[in-house]
Amino acid sequence: xxxxxxxxxxxxxxIIAVYDSSxxxxxxxxxxxxxxxxxxxxxxxxxxxxxxxxxxARSLSDACYxxxxxxxxxxxxYQHQGIGKKLIEVTQKExxxxxxxxxxxxxxxxxYYPKIGFxxxxxxxxxxxxx
Numbered sequence: 242x243x244x245x246x247x248x249x250x251x252x253x254x255x256i257i258a259v260y261d262s263s264x265x266x267x268x269x270x271x272x273x274x275x276x277x278x279x280x281x282x283x284x285x286x287x288x289x290x291x292x293x294x295x296x297x298a299r300s301l302s303d304a305c306y307x308x309x310x311x312x313x314x315x316x317x318x319y320q321h322q323g324i325g326k327k328l329i330e331v332t333q334k335e336x337x338x339x340x341x342x343x344x345x346x347x348x349x350x351x352x353y354y355p356k357i358g359f360x361x362x363x364x365x366x367x368x369x370x371x372x
Contacts, residue, residue: 243295243324245331246287250279255294263314265347282311286332288324295319298328300342308336310344326357 253276257269268274279285279299288296296315302308310332315324333342345367346354355361 242290243319243322243327244289245327246289247331247335248285249287250285251287251294251297253279256297259294259297259314259316260312262316262318263320264317264349265312265314267312267314278311284308284332284335286328286335288315288319288328290319296324296328298325298332300332302336302340304336305339307341307343308332310342313344313350325353329357 253272256275256279257272260267260269260275267278282299282301283304284300284302286298286300287294296319297312298310299312300308300310310329313325313328315328329342333340336342342359344354344359345365
């Protein structure tokens, strides 16, 4: 049975294991950077199979208007079981109805998000990081 937690920051080693298993492109060879990513995020939702971290949603939000869902990663063996959708639902419930949830989809996930209720927007812009 999968349980969901809000506000619990998993160990960096656990996060890296989920990222590496999920296929998400994150700097998992840079332990300190992953640690800082979580230390500076203000909404973390996680999925657990017993004591094993199997999914994580990392967000940054002002908690009253908008929230950026920076990461959604599920271990490969746990994908296609509704865990990602449930992590987003738990995140949304924590935020409340007045907060818009925003994300940038990885190319491999572009078709996933509309299936779980996200609306595609055309007017987005970004300045890419240097490293």
